[in-house]
Amino acid sequence: MAIEMEAVRFGYRGAEVIRGASFAVPEGSITCLLGRNGSGKTTLIRLVNGILRPQAGSIRVDGHDVALSPRPAVARRIAFVPQEHQGVFPYGVEELVVMGRNPHLSLISRPGRRDFAAARAAMEAVGIAHLAGRDYMQISGGERQLVLIARALTQETPYLLMDEPTSHLDFSNQHAIMAIVRRITRERGVGVLVAMHDPNLALAFADRVVMLREGQVYRAGPAAEVMTPEHLQALYQMPIDVVALPDGRRIIVTEAR
Template sequence: MAITAESVRFGYRGGEVIRGVSFTVPEGAITCLLGRNGSGKTTLIRLVNGILRPHDGSIRIDGMDVLRSPRAAVARRVAFVPQEHQGVFPYGVEELVVMGRNPHLGPVARPGRSDRAAARAAMEAVGIAHLADRDYMQISGGERQLVLIARALTQETPYLLMDEPTSHLDFTNQHAILSIVRRIARERGVGVLVAMHDPNLALAFADRVILLREGRVFQAGPAAEVMTPENLQTLYQMPIDVVRLPDGRRLIVTEAR
């Protein structure tokens, strides 16, 4: 039971950006895509979600071929959390969260009692039940990100895709949101594929790491094994060291330039 990508290739008009990428995202663990800008992180997230179609290779979710499956079937297996959401209409928080039930409803069906119960349970899980009646456009950036996570949980999928979910958040909210995601992965057995910029966040929260370099998998495996000074120096092309703190945690450091 996993998301598997095999020899995936994809390009835009400017050229190929994903070059024969293969990887696995298991259930119950956080797998982090890490790399420099332009390395292909967001493109891979979109390929797994079926938004983009690979030019070659295959992507399967628990054996289901993403390319040959209806969008609703894909949406019942994997939920997506963007890095930000620019709302247009003044939806209430609970109203937006319950939209996560859409893949489970018929074309003209409306959310029922069980769908709203799923939405409320998701809001409880991420700690935003008190925001249920608030206007989504009137809450903070960190709270909006939690709403998007709650909406994804309401889909009740075995996998969660996240595209740089902490990129616009402060230090406190970054750690709060990733702590919630880690708890969800552990308690619910959800497999998480998350694209990140910050290697220290990846080291702190990810179980597995995929290092992307120029559209290729440079290294992949358990975070502690992959995130070595040698690998990170090659990835980022700068001096990097990994130091161990007295409590056993590791921290990535570099020289100021």
């Protein structure tokens, strides 16, 4: 059971952005996309989510080709958490979270008891049940990101896509949110594909890492094997070292420029 990408190619207006990418996202693990700006991370997330279609190759979710699947069917297998959500209408937190049930509802039906129960369970899981009655636009950035994660969990999908979900958050909230994602991954067996800028976050939380360089998969595999000084230096084109701490954790350091 996995998201499988095989020899995928994609480009915009004749300029190829993804060049023969192949990797897998297994259930019950966090797979992190790492790469410099413009390496194709967001494009890959959109391809997996079915927003874009590969121009060559295939993307399968548990054996089903995403490009050939109806949009509601994809939404019942994959949930998406964006970088941030700039709301227009003053939705309440619970109201926004229960929207995650939309792929399970018909065009004319409204959320019922089971749908609100799923929303409440998701809010409990990420620790925001106390915000249920609040205005989404009146809570902090970290809380809004947790609302988006809860909405995705309410879809009850086996896979979760996240496009740089911590990029606008402070250091504390970055680690808090990734710790919640890791716990949910373990408890629910969800397969997570997350695009990140910060390799230290990937080193701390990812089970697997896919390094993208100019649209190609440069390295992919278990985080401990992929995130070596040599691979990181080649990826980011700068001096990098990986230092082991006394408690066994590792951190990435570089020279000040």
